[in-house]
Amino acid sequence: MQRILIASLFAAMTLLIGGSPAASRPQDARVVAITFDDLPFANAAAIERTEAVEADRAIRRTLVRRRVPATGFVTENNVRALGPDGLAILRGWLRDGLDLGNHGATHTDINDLDAAAIRREIVDGEATFLPLARSMGRPVTFYRFAYNHVGATEAQRSTIESLLAERGYRLAASTIDTSDYLFDEAYARAARDRAMRRRIERAYLDHSRTQIRYYQALNKQVLGREPPAIMLLHNNRLNAATLDRLVGIFRSEGFRFISLAKAQADEAYSTSPAFATRFGPMWGYRWARERRVRVDGSLEQEPPKWLQDYVKTGVASGQ
Ligand SMILES: [Zn+2]
8 A cells, every 4th residue: 555655745745846858859669678576476475385386387478478578576585485486486487588686685664774784685685596596697687675665865875876786786677567566465355256356457457558658658758758668566466367468558558578687778777866765656756856857646547446445345345
């Protein structure tokens, strides 16, 4: 729930004057990098291992079959929760030619951590996946903090910048968020209700298309062009059931799929976030603030009310 309000809160704080004229350059072909957080599997401690293994396999099968490069961000606690299956999932990602990055040891919110604790979160997050990636000759480039945070104060932000540089990471950006974790919570609740699961899948895919369009328009308003997009997803059951259709939505919106490294080679990502925030806004909002472009985050659509009610109470409103 916390993250749903972030965009509007953040935009409300971004009451800056001025605006930069849109650069006149031809529309680049749309490209997107797909990323999955919370590997080996989201909510690993609360899920049957066999279910996690099967759902992860479905996600990878879709990625491979549809030739979609992806980066999975590993949380060491989730590896431990799944035991040998967690390790097997990570190995599967690397074998399939997918990339892994670091998502921290415990998924703790860094806003409240001191420098030593943040360092531990980064270093302990490497325990399983980094030796594995190295043994398979695969590069590891990116770090993404839990909740997409980058430092709540200027001191913390610059500490993080040095820690990541010291460990050889680039901070992973993200430009499109669909609150897929919330739809997945609803999906888990509807485990024995097939009709509700279909309804949640449809709502999620509709919301995804809306959010893709919203964020592309936001980035274009701020930068005068659409930089490579970076989609933030979680490795969960909902995406196992819907990823093929989500890939179809991206294609129908004119996107090609590229790696995260390729996406972040674009100059829009050449500098790290220039300001501290307690929130985890998508990069469009960060760019807006850095460039003093006024944007209206209240235009961003939230997941449907009935779905939010269903997550809270088990009853979907408005049926
Ligand atoms: Zn996460």
